[in-house]
Amino acid sequence: MAQVRFRQAIALALADEMRKDPAVMVFGEDVAHAEGPFKTSEGLLAEFGPLRVRDTPISEMAFTGAGVGAATAGMKPVIEIMFMEFMGVALDMVVTEAAKFHYLSGGQFKVPMVIRASVGAGGGFGLQHSQTLENWLVATPGLKVVVPSDIQSAYELTRAAIRDPGPVVVLEPRALYGDRGALEQKEDGFLEIGKARIMRGGSALTVVSMGQLVGKSLEALAGMDAEVIDLSTLVPWDQECVSQSLKKTGKLVIVQEAPISGGWGHEILSLMVSKHFADLKAPPFIISPPNTPVPYGKELEELYIPQPAYIKEQIAHYLLTSQVPTPWWIQRGLI
Amino acid sequence: MAQVRFRQAIALALADEMRKDPAVMVFGEDVAHAEGPFKTSEGLLAEFGPLRVRDTPISEMAFTGAGVGAATAGMKPVIEIMFMEFMGVALDMVVTEAAKFHYLSGGQFKVPMVIRASVGAGGGFGLQHSQTLENWLVATPGLKVVVPSDIQSAYELTRAAIRDPGPVVVLEPRALYGDRGALEQKEDGFLEIGKARIMRGGSALTVVSMGQLVGKSLEALAGMDAEVIDLSTLVPWDQECVSQSLKKTGKLVIVQEAPISGGWGHEILSLMVSKHFADLKAPPFIISPPNTPVPYGKELEELYIPQPAYIKEQIAHYLLTSQVPTPWWIQRGLI
């Protein structure tokens, strides 16, 4: 199997779909000639030419909207939002237009569009370029949201998203772009949108995570009898998979990069508690960053993001006591 | 006490603050000469003149940003977003700029700005003008969000929001604008931002609601021994108040207008479960609309919004069985 970087897995997924389907096109800021600010469209302009691979002006509203229009007219556009925060100037096109077009046309128009956005902390980009902000995309029936967590899922979810008949947002953990590893290129049998991945089986505890925290969770839980689930799709998320695991373990921990207030984990926890109250052996809880902006500076940013050592310590305490552990910022008396 | 409409309570709150503080100004689409699309700025232009009360072009990004700039330069702007969905073309200014400016200036700049937006279903405005979308505003440390539920809280929260030294979003349930009732105008002692309101005491059950569903919940629970809490502030919400009630009742039900997927109630439920697992006597759950767009048409829209009869039936079943009741769309086999 080829050794590639996470960012290359995305470029390969795009290229493989573009070869298969002439309707697939890619545009965004500096995705063509520069091959992407994060080099996630390497080789595309050279192979597919300037009609299907285009640089755009700095106009997220216009080119996201252009994606909606092009999709409605039969193309399968993949557009790139360089940093998730920039969706803040174009959200209308994603949640109010793309997500609702199918319903608004009585099911006649389809919007087979992919919106890729890089998310998350760890790169030292500061508080306006480091958030995950999945919350902008929820409460929007019709819009799917997937989050790759490793090289293989980046490749497969990207291809699955392009083949999906509706709008799909792919949130790419920026911190993983440089990761190197094996990639199996395939033509079908991709990870399904809407299906979670059991990354490791276990019986003492169910850990649900997403994005860059899946790897950190796996590292943290090495040697522990924990079932680690990569949610992989946030909307619609795989209730069945989490349910099955929870029935077995009776203990649920969410590990998320989103801040504790407003983060995605609450929905998982809430719905699972309503459904499996009787199965629970201990209080479920969420491991997350504190409710603060993402700090600049290596040390503080590393502290902000739940790291394996911290996850391990929190979960060890939980398994030992069946009590919800105290987060580091309370332990240290910082709030 | 004067009998006024909900929308007038807002106009009175604005007028009373403008009289007290020359820094307060109001702008938005048709808020001046037309006195607001929903008549929530009645009389302001006449009394305070065109410098402090301004109609804007259809430019949410510009006038929301102008609010941020004016606040930073010492004014206390109150801007109006006619329908919450329109924040989708200006979200950047709210969550990425206003909410982060204080932090980004090392605490030296303040953004004492109020962003008013009408929210919710019930008016037959269709699926792009009927959502609550609180989820756009969470996961944003620094931004406060309040939601009035009746005439008195509309008046008091609006004044409290204007006096708050930071940015505050006021989400006004559009369906309540026409409500008529008593208003006590006061010069201080307003509802505190960050404090929930216990609308009715009770010991068998804790019901947490917000906005137009507070009234529906109160109606639904008439005669039941339920403690009904109006969250009133969504960010930062009053954990202490809900905790105290839950310790007493051991049963928690959230009644929300937001759809079940992505709605605000999950965070309340999730954090309370982690904290009060041992106190829970039955599975907590959420009563909400289905995970669909808001339908047009009186009957369907009424069905979509949890009505008192439905809330009552759901909670009666819950109290009887200590089991989570099945929502109507499952009962009817609609999904």
Next chain:
Amino acid sequence: MTTRNAVQSKRRSGLRDPVEQLRRMFEIRYFEEEIVGLFSEGLVHGTTHTCQGQEALNVGLAVTLNSDDFVACTYRSHGFALALGLTPEAALGEIMGRTTGCIGGVGGSMHLSAPELGLLPTFAIVGAGLPIAAGAALAFQTRGEKRVAVAVFGDGAANIGAFHEALNLASVWKLPVIFLCDNNLYGEYSRIETTTSVVDIAQRASSYSMPSEIIDGMKVDEVIASLNRAIDRARSGGGPTLIEAKTYRYAGHSRADLATYRPEGELESWLPRDPILVRQNELVASGVLTLTQVEKISEEERAGIARVIEFTRNAPFPQPDAIFKNIWTG
């Protein structure tokens, strides 16, 4: 559905006949006049935006486009939908929230849609249609098709960011899209000069090195001629055009708005230029129709709308299962 399609394509193709154009303008006028009444009756829920006085623009656009061209209109689109061929039954059914509506009654007055006629779901967010029309044009260009897209928007929409971004993008990519500004002098309750820093919206085309025209939007022939120039340019790879049509919104902004904010006599000053009046006078003057024939057409259309209303009053409301359909693209 297929029978509706047949009727619709006939309504569309027939429009090349000037007499049919007059007939359609009557249809639109009476349709809109009746809506106001139905709203007061409580049969139209929520809100509605009518377009009396702007029928020449509705019909002119429909005449010049092919059915596989795309049109992005606004919440004020009953007239465009009818002109493009949508049946009054399908339009009123939607506005009154009945299953006979073009999307089954779950959308309402602001949300008409007719893919078979090129009508995109009409836009309730100001400015949203412009980038999306540009995107449709992008698809046509990328596939080497000769189709075009048109974005219809108001004077007020020319102040929103999406307008600027869409026109720049369309110009840079030379997209086959026409930006048709329906300048009816008002954005909601605000007159254009109170919100807009130019007198003519068309002036803004220079910011995008884009050709532009200012036309009398009350004259159907002038609308047709101007659109044909722009459409020919677009189809032949010449890129986008900005057309500003000067029109007037006879009614208020929405539902019960009486537009008391308008200067005394402004409406009256526009009435002599009424698009229906102008067109009928032309046809009578050129001997194509007699006044009696015009009267007859007018009465037929009035009666037709009355029948549609009767039909729709009795049409069924959607059942709860309708809420759950067409959310996730299958």
Next chain:
Amino acid sequence: MTTRNAVQSKRRSGLRDPVEQLRRMFEIRYFEEEIVGLFSEGLVHGTTHTCQGQEALNVGLAVTLNSDDFVACTYRSHGFALALGLTPEAALGEIMGRTTGCIGGVGGSMHLSAPELGLLPTFAIVGAGLPIAAGAALAFQTRGEKRVAVAVFGDGAANIGAFHEALNLASVWKLPVIFLCDNNLYGEYSRIETTTSVVDIAQRASSYSMPSEIIDGMKVDEVIASLNRAIDRARSGGGPTLIEAKTYRYAGHSRADLATYRPEGELESWLPRDPILVRQNELVASGVLTLTQVEKISEEERAGIARVIEFTRNAPFPQPDAIFKNIWTG
């Protein structure tokens, strides 16, 4: 802090002297050149955007504004911050994430702030500064103050919606705001003509009935003269102005970008117009300075920056409690 304020106001007021202007341009140039090295060393985390070649704009702006006027700049603002008076210690401290930084090291290179100098937190979202500067001007106008606000933005930002909305709003309300476009020919890796439908950004002023100027942004005197005209207009109630300064971005867009996408010889063609070279030649020609004195100033500034780097290398990193400060406005 107060001592820093004293130093800063001296740095600001001293700038009226042409020799100080030259000195400050050297300071900015050496500061930016060193940043690149510090980035490679891993001492600057994340990203950084430098402004070598644009020092005339930095200094020209600082000379013309009062300290109570507001400035909204972008992520590319080390030069503006230093010109406005921020100490290199406070700037580098922030860029290197130390407690000595202007916001204590929690912001980084894109996030400088100096309220005491009128510098708003610099903007990392393209276009965001324009509406916010207009809003500051709105506050000044509403209170009847003679203060002005300036929004500095790039050529690429002229294609985003916020630009359009802000210029229209500023024009309609006649706000005392100056929109200063730093046209350095590139937005990230894209040359202006590939993304922008006009040759001169200033041309877009006509869409807002706004006065505009195109100036040589490499000449500090031309920058000062143009800004003074616009500022006088704004202070006297004449409303906003759009100024387009033609400059050139010597370095790549950010951190390690070598700008290999630039046409052969483009950079070289700009070097003879280098703002420092131009200013120093003027001063030597007019006998204000000798070449030796220029050399001395240059060496002093180079040494000064070296000292600041030494100082900052040893400055402390913020502690965890810093993350929790200044979130909620007390």
